[in-house]
Amino acid sequence: MFLIPKSNLKNFEPERCCFVLNEFAAAEFSSGVEMLFAAKNINNQKLSEGFIRHALDEYKHCTIFNNIKNQIILEYKINKKELSFVPNHLYNKGYIYKDHFIFEKKKINDFAIFIGANEEIAEKKLITFANHLKKHKPFAFKEVQNILEDEERHAEYSLKFAKNNNGFLSYKIKVTKERILSFFRHIYANSLNKFSFIFNPILVVILIMINFVTYFLNLKKDTTDNDVMKNIDPESIA
Amino acid sequence: MYYIGISAYYHESSVFLTDNQGTNCFLKEESFSRIKGDKNFPQRCLKFLIKKFNLNNENIYFISFYEKPFKSWWEIFYYSINNPIKNKDFLIHHLKNFNSGSIFFYTDINKLINISKKKIIYSSHHLSHCLYGISVVKNISEYVHITCDGVGEGETMSIHTIDNKLKIKKIWANFYPNSIGLFYSTITDFLGFEINEGEFKVMSLSSFGKPKYEKQLKQIFNINNFKINMDYFEFQKNLSKSFSKKLCEMFGKPYLNLNEEANFKKYADIASSAQLILEETMENLIKKAIQISGKKKIVLTGGVALNCKMIHNLSKLDIFDELVVPPSPGDSGSAIGAANFAYLNKTKNKTLNLNTIFLGPKKELINDKKNKDNLFLKIGLTENFIGDAAYRIINGEIIASYYGLTEVGPRSLGNTSIFCDAKNSSSVNNLNISLKKREYFQPLAPILLEEDFEKYFSINQNIKKNLEWMGTLCDANEELYKEYSSIIHVDGTCRTQIIKDENSITYKLLKELKKQGSEILVNTSFNISKDPVVFDLFDVYVNMRRLNIKFVLMDDGFYQTRDI
Numbered sequence: 001m002f003l004i005p006k007s008n009l010k011n012f013e014p015e016r017c018c019f020v021l022n023e024f025a026a027a028e029f030s031s032g033v034e035m036l037f038a039a040k041n042i043n044n045q046k047l048s049e050g051f052i053r054h055a056l057d058e059y060k061h062c063t064i065f066n067n068i069k070n071q072i073i074l075e076y077k078i079n080k081k082e083l084s085f086v087p088n089h090l091y092n093k094g095y096i097y098k099d100h101f102i103f104e105k106k107k108i109n110d111f112a113i114f115i116g117a118n119e120e121i122a123e124k125k126l127i128t129f130a131n132h133l134k135k136h137k138p139f140a141f142k143e144v145q146n147i148l149e150d151e152e153r154h155a156e157y158s159l160k161f162a163k164n165n166n167g168f169l170s171y172k173i174k175v176t177k178e179r180i181l182s183f184f185r186h187i188y189a190n191s192l193n194k195f196s197f198i199f200n201p202i203l204v205v206i207l208i209m210i211n212f213v214t215y216f217l218n219l220k221k222d223t224t225d226n227d228v229m230k231n232i233d234p235e236s237i238a
Numbered sequence: 239m240y241y242i243g244i245s246a247y248y249h250e251s252s253v254f255l256t257d258n259q260g261t262n263c264f265l266k267e268e269s270f271s272r273i274k275g276d277k278n279f280p281q282r283c284l285k286f287l288i289k290k291f292n293l294n295n296e297n298i299y300f301i302s303f304y305e306k307p308f309k310s311w312w313e314i315f316y317y318s319i320n321n322p323i324k325n326k327d328f329l330i331h332h333l334k335n336f337n338s339g340s341i342f343f344y345t346d347i348n349k350l351i352n353i354s355k356k357k358i359i360y361s362s363h364h365l366s367h368c369l370y371g372i373s374v375v376k377n378i379s380e381y382v383h384i385t386c387d388g389v390g391e392g393e394t395m396s397i398h399t400i401d402n403k404l405k406i407k408k409i410w411a412n413f414y415p416n417s418i419g420l421f422y423s424t425i426t427d428f429l430g431f432e433i434n435e436g437e438f439k440v441m442s443l444s445s446f447g448k449p450k451y452e453k454q455l456k457q458i459f460n461i462n463n464f465k466i467n468m469d470y471f472e473f474q475k476n477l478s479k480s481f482s483k484k485l486c487e488m489f490g491k492p493y494l495n496l497n498e499e500a501n502f503k504k505y506a507d508i509a510s511s512a513q514l515i516l517e518e519t520m521e522n523l524i525k526k527a528i529q530i531s532g533k534k535k536i537v538l539t540g541g542v543a544l545n546c547k548m549i550h551n552l553s554k555l556d557i558f559d560e561l562v563v564p565p566s567p568g569d570s571g572s573a574i575g576a577a578n579f580a581y582l583n584k585t586k587n588k589t590l591n592l593n594t595i596f597l598g599p600k601k602e603l604i605n606d607k608k609n610k611d612n613l614f615l616k617i618g619l620t621e622n623f624i625g626d627a628a629y630r631i632i633n634g635e636i637i638a639s640y641y642g643l644t645e646v647g648p649r650s651l652g653n654t655s656i657f658c659d660a661k662n663s664s665s666v667n668n669l670n671i672s673l674k675k676r677e678y679f680q681p682l683a684p685i686l687l688e689e690d691f692e693k694y695f696s697i698n699q700n701i702k703k704n705l706e707w708m709g710t711l712c713d714a715n716e717e718l719y720k721e722y723s724s725i726i727h728v729d730g731t732c733r734t735q736i737i738k739d740e741n742s743i744t745y746k747l748l749k750e751l752k753k754q755g756s757e758i759l760v761n762t763s764f765n766i767s768k769d770p771v772v773f774d775l776f777d778v779y780v781n782m783r784r785l786n787i788k789f790v791l792m793d794d795g796f797y798q799t800r801d802i
Contacts, residue, residue: 033272052780053802090273217316219316228362228407229404234359234583
């Protein structure tokens with residue numbers, strides 16, 4: 001998992017825990033998709049195979065998080081539809097960019113640094129989360145421990161690759177830069193909803209104005225059309 | 239010169255390229271992004287096409303979008319703006335989406351390819367459905383074309399006729415919010431399934447229940463005049479749920495856990511009632527279409543047409559001579575309709591001539607040969623590699639298929655499938671529950687040679703054509719219960735596919751299987767729950783590893799995954 005989940009747990013509370021597990025699953029799945037894309041597009045068989053292995057791990061982790069979540073849902077009889085894992089929501093949650101994969105925008109060395117630095121951050125987040133599980137859900141704790149081992153390995157491989165392909169100073173600077181960027185990306189992602197408090201009242205005023213205008217509109221709907229192809233303007237969007 | 243149709247922004251995005259001279263390429267954005275149901279502008283599909291077909295302003299006649307973007311945006315907005323305060327959440331979301339939606343389609347296209355504005359044209363939503371529908375039938379003037387979906391440019395149902403000179407007439411339409419599609423989606427939502435994804439689960443679930451809530455649901459949707467009672471719905475104002483408190487007062491708590499018996503029984507009854515309302519509504523719609531048009535042959539398109547249980551039950555009413563539902567009747571298939579619109583615009587008196595339902599790219603166009611060698615190992619027990627595959631299947635193995643042209647539509651029709659022997663109930667269960675992680679109440683689909691169909695199944699002749707692409711259910715005969723009972727749904731039906739093309743590998747595989755003692759395979763799409771169907775060899779490899787499937791049948795041999 002090198003895409004960092006957007007929430008974490010302060011105290012163990014089953015419903016909140018399920019939401020966090022859902023975020024972890026989303027981050028893992030998205031990382032899997034990113035790694036699979038990298039595997040397809042790297043012109044080096046060994047690296048491609050490494051990316052495939054990494055992708056398989058990420059998909060496996062996603063399944064594990066979803067399974068733990070489902071067990072908690074069953075145990076505590078939680079019925080929230082928002083807890084279902086829907087891949088299409090990954091775009092809106094910001095885990096995947098609509099117009100590009102991370103691999104497309106970074107050189108292989110920078111990509112490795114991105115993965116390594118973010119795997120470490122995600123790992124720390126997962127350790128905090130695992131500690132909550134240790135007390136309340138020991139069965140899940142063991143599985144998360146296995147995931148942690150994988151994450152550690154991913155970070156190690158990526159940073160080792162980056163170290164070998166960058167000078168010492170350049171490596172240090174890039175890793176530090178990536179850590180700072182991740183920190184700000186995280187703050188930005190978490191504050192997105194807060195902007196709506198400012199803009200929504202303005203939009204409501206606009207809506208009331210549109211409502212006033214549409215009140216006077218009397219738009220007819222045609223239930224028939226004698227020659228559809230003749231009457232349609234192909235260049236028009238309305 | 240190419241015609242390109244595009245469907246995007248609301249449902250799974252797709253692109254169809256054709257020159258109407260044998261070159262066809264249907265692609266879904268989800269195949270590239272690996273996000274199931276990806277509805278974003280299909281930039282990855284287009285990049286692929288630009289590269290593979292060397293597309294530029296000179297070799298493209300038209301790029302046609304499947305609907306009128308502004309009209310589509312406005313019609314829904316116009317309904318909700320009646321009450322801007324109550325509906326503010328929905329309206330604000332809709333406003334914010336203005337610049338990220340289809341209205342800026344031309345801008346999105348131009349980021350990828352520099353193309354003259356005159357070459358970008360816009361069809362109309364239901365017209366695109368209709369123009370896709372005509373590509374699967376001959377003598378189109380004999381048919382009346384019905385489209386029924388959630389909503390498209392404000393229309394929810396429409397009836398068209400087309401004469402021999404290709405003059406298209408719209409003879410009736412129904413409008414938002416009066417939508418049987420949105421009614422069914424709302425029930426899907428109430429039962430805890432995802433809208434646009436879980437409707438087929440509701441359909442499967444309905445077979446386990448009785449329509450106990452028929453009367454109540456008829457207060458909500460009038461099956462005679464197709465009007466909806468909006469007191470029970472919130473899709474016009476709420477982004478997270480589409481039903482109102484009043485529906486909860488009628489049915490109790492939503493989103494209950496189906497693993498508890500009492501919940502399952504209750505939800506099955508609700509699903510069964512909703513299914514009945516859908517079927518009775520469609521019966522009346524078809525009768526109306528026949529009455530206005532005077533034609534008794536029907537082409538049905540729109541997302542609602544994906545309900546194959548409905549098609550099966552309608553066929554028993556004997557109200558039409560023929561009913562055809564194309565393989566991808568939803569919005570995704572409308573990319574083909576949009577391309578047809580472009581072609582019709584150019585020629586004025588001709589439509590696309592598509593002789594196959596396999597309109598996707600060849601595997602060689604997608605893949606580099608070296609990847610096959612890197613990821614897979616050819617295993618040849620004998621020279622007859624299809625016979626080897628059949629042997630493995632007979633011995634309980636679950637195998638994958640990846641050959642030929644890619645299918646159009648939501649169902650894998652053999653070329654990118656997972657197969658097991660339908661006789662072997664443990665393999666069937668393993669495939670359904672353990673591997674595919676499907677709900678236990680969802681049946682798997684059988685596939686067999688056309689010549690064996692009548693031995694095991696019965697179907698009314700008026701819908702038989704749909705069996706070629708799993709477009710309908712059929713009834714299981716006694717013979718099927720003897721050895722293949724694990725594939726029969728609780729209501730005695732199966733979503734069967736028949737294979738006619740003697741040149742296809744699936745046909746040859748079924749022939750080999752028959753020699754070795756079994757006549758029916760279970761066929762399910764080659765993907766994992768929540769993932770799109772495999773597209774390239776990397777997807778094949780990763781999915782096989784995730785599903786723990788060892789063998790895959792390809793065009794040129796039988797392979798197993800390498801350890802990497």
